Amino acid sequence: MKKKLLSMVLGMSMVMTALAGCGVQNADSFESKADTQPAETSDAAETETQAAPESAGPVEDVDISFYTTETGKDQMFQDIIAEFERLNPNITVEYIAAGDDQLQQWMALYASNEGPTVSLMDPINIWENQERMLELTNEPVIANIEENALSTMTFDGKIYAVPQTAAGVGILYNKEVCDKAVGGDFDPSTIKTRSDLEDLFKKIEATGVDATCFTGVNWSLGSHWLCQAYGGAIGSTQDRVDYVNSIIEGKTKEIDNDVFNGYMDTFDMMAKYNHNAADPLVGDVNIDAQALAAGECGTWFMGDWAWTFLGPIVSEGQEFGLLPVPHSDDPSDVLNQSIATSYAKGYCIDKSQNTEAQQAAGLKFIEFITSDTYALEQMVKVTGQALPYKNCQVEIESPLGLSTANYIAKGLTYDFYGTPNLAPSDIWYECGAYMCEYLAGQTDRKTLASKLDEYWSHQEKR
Amino acid sequence: MTKNYRRRLSDIFSFAGFGLPALVIWASVVLVPFIYGIWITFTDWNGLAMQINYVGIKNYIDVFSDATFITSFLKTVIYAFFTVVASNLIGFLLALAVTSGIKGQNFFRTGFFTPNIIGGIILGYIWNFIFSYALTSFGKSIGVDWMSTSWLTNPTRALIALIIVSAWQLSGYLMVIYIAGLTSVPRELIEAAYVDGATGFDVIKNVKLPLIKNSTAICIFLSISRTFMSFDMNLSLTAGGPYKSTELIAYKIYQTAFTSMEFGKGQAQAIVLFVIVAIISLLQVYFTRKGVDEQ
Numbered sequence: 001m002k003k004k005l006l007s008m009v010l011g012m013s014m015v016m017t018a019l020a021g022c023g024v025q026n027a028d029s030f031e032s033k034a035d036t037q038p039a040e041t042s043d044a045a046e047t048e049t050q051a052a053p054e055s056a057g058p059v060e061d062v063d064i065s066f067y068t069t070e071t072g073k074d075q076m077f078q079d080i081i082a083e084f085e086r087l088n089p090n091i092t093v094e095y096i097a098a099g100d101d102q103l104q105q106w107m108a109l110y111a112s113n114e115g116p117t118v119s120l121m122d123p124i125n126i127w128e129n130q131e132r133m134l135e136l137t138n139e140p141v142i143a144n145i146e147e148n149a150l151s152t153m154t155f156d157g158k159i160y161a162v163p164q165t166a167a168g169v170g171i172l173y174n175k176e177v178c179d180k181a182v183g184g185d186f187d188p189s190t191i192k193t194r195s196d197l198e199d200l201f202k203k204i205e206a207t208g209v210d211a212t213c214f215t216g217v218n219w220s221l222g223s224h225w226l227c228q229a230y231g232g233a234i235g236s237t238q239d240r241v242d243y244v245n246s247i248i249e250g251k252t253k254e255i256d257n258d259v260f261n262g263y264m265d266t267f268d269m270m271a272k273y274n275h276n277a278a279d280p281l282v283g284d285v286n287i288d289a290q291a292l293a294a295g296e297c298g299t300w301f302m303g304d305w306a307w308t309f310l311g312p313i314v315s316e317g318q319e320f321g322l323l324p325v326p327h328s329d330d331p332s333d334v335l336n337q338s339i340a341t342s343y344a345k346g347y348c349i350d351k352s353q354n355t356e357a358q359q360a361a362g363l364k365f366i367e368f369i370t371s372d373t374y375a376l377e378q379m380v381k382v383t384g385q386a387l388p389y390k391n392c393q394v395e396i397e398s399p400l401g402l403s404t405a406n407y408i409a410k411g412l413t414y415d416f417y418g419t420p421n422l423a424p425s426d427i428w429y430e431c432g433a434y435m436c437e438y439l440a441g442q443t444d445r446k447t448l449a450s451k452l453d454e455y456w457s458h459q460e461k462r
Numbered sequence: 463m464t465k466n467y468r469r470r471l472s473d474i475f476s477f478a479g480f481g482l483p484a485l486v487i488w489a490s491v492v493l494v495p496f497i498y499g500i501w502i503t504f505t506d507w508n509g510l511a512m513q514i515n516y517v518g519i520k521n522y523i524d525v526f527s528d529a530t531f532i533t534s535f536l537k538t539v540i541y542a543f544f545t546v547v548a549s550n551l552i553g554f555l556l557a558l559a560v561t562s563g564i565k566g567q568n569f570f571r572t573g574f575f576t577p578n579i580i581g582g583i584i585l586g587y588i589w590n591f592i593f594s595y596a597l598t599s600f601g602k603s604i605g606v607d608w609m610s611t612s613w614l615t616n617p618t619r620a621l622i623a624l625i626i627v628s629a630w631q632l633s634g635y636l637m638v639i640y641i642a643g644l645t646s647v648p649r650e651l652i653e654a655a656y657v658d659g660a661t662g663f664d665v666i667k668n669v670k671l672p673l674i675k676n677s678t679a680i681c682i683f684l685s686i687s688r689t690f691m692s693f694d695m696n697l698s699l700t701a702g703g704p705y706k707s708t709e710l711i712a713y714k715i716y717q718t719a720f721t722s723m724e725f726g727k728g729q730a731q732a733i734v735l736f737v738i739v740a741i742i743s744l745l746q747v748y749f750t751r752k753g754v755d756e757q
Binding site: 103106110131132218278280282430440 | 594716722725
């Protein structure tokens, strides 16, 4: 009898647990959550957000989540969130930082019906997922964003994200090493061609210091170096799209393109002077940053975000800056004197799995992070990069960020991609591997170009 | 209410209490995702899209016409073969050592098993440092060229590194199973063999090994399935590099699904892997059982 009773109890509890599980699933679904929110509340919250972004909050308590793919800046974001929550006691922000693979975790969150309210993602990822995103075109937050920073966040004339920072891609230099090499005050504007750059390298080598450094990792070589060949040197945004489409269709071969060959000629030249030449693929950003800071190498192909690694280890008085990557020997080519800037990440809001109240709170959070003085100070201090926000008065401390800002001020920059979807989301991994193989000397340029053609042939037209 | 009816009712309740919870959990975490996964293989879903289109068997055609998938599979076979052989050999030798009555054998058992409880991701990062920096520093200090560069930047050496670390981790786990087998070998048989003049090697070859065939079968089965589905070590030790030369099949599937956002194709690759591993495992179990039955 006891056994029967026990089995009945177990059976009932199991059935109840299963039903409860189903119940939770329904309760968590977007439709149900939306139904529980009175329309007035959502509208009110939205109105309040637009009217007074910093003072008032939604009437009801709202829990939102913020997913960031910007690694190594957890403390900065948590400090900003803490300040936001202090000013908006009704809103609680759950902080979710991406691990090694930003897409995998994002997809997992969506698969479990927990799509983040606000995500900081690459434009290509937002573009691929635009049907889930809230259109921000007519939101007040956009008014504070510099117009030229919005192109990679705009799809078919609609704005789906707010850009984060302006990242400058180029060759970092240690001024002390370069000064010693040129025997005076090194002026980066004297580097106008590939030959000028090689002359500088020769002078640096003459002082007993390695001239330059490649970090042999797929994202740096595949996403940054290679993608220059689809950038400004090709022409206008439409020219770039047409060029990529012609490769996809097989009408153009990479090996026949002057821009590709120009960048690869510069790559070959730099590889000769590579600090890591003995073991080119043992890529480690921290170790290479140390090499530049310690004056073991004079230059380093990277970007102004490298201040995250350099900042904590440089000595007082050390100066660093950013050089453009020349793709030809034409001194009149303004692109050889310009750096590529990229708005590599943007804040977007999910509308597919978040209620209207959550979307309004998410919008409020984005407004805060892109306009509040404290948030801007934190962003500039930690990232060391220029921010594309009109009300931003914070001075950049990072010499690399300042260098980018100077190029921007002189008009010597060009948009790295121009469109959100020019480069596929896996180009860093697939083509990065081909570039690593090339750097290691395991393949020649013709084979590299044919592998790139093959990669593009599997892509859809842009 | 007849006696039979009551008994049947009692059986149903007993099953509901003891069997059904496990069945529901198993179905929820294995069966349903498996069926869902098969369904995805016939779609063009990218893992995020709200609109899903059916593409028939296109994903399977793509899998078999993808040369990189075949390359990854062949690399996985090479990796699995050497890892299975090395881990079983080392695991068996370790088991022999720690069942021989040496001093502190329990301590050694714990020590050799420890890599298993650390986890592949952490082990991968630790060994990544060892292969990339510790060994290279040592190599440079003693002036040995081949040790002065990272093992992980050369395709062959990176694969060897992957095999070494996997075998090192797996052998401790297999050792425990071999220990269970060796301790169940009757003592009198071993003593009788020694009395008949057998050497230590003869005892291992003719007494111990034949009597632990079941343990060997389990170990080989476990090591084959583990190596074919190896992912965490691959991710943290080599990340498929250098230039995708150590991209094992599970890692390849992950990259297809999550980096290239071709979820349907990635899932189709996973189904193909499942079929291959299932066939290999069934064949291995069949032949091992045949061997035991014939004994």
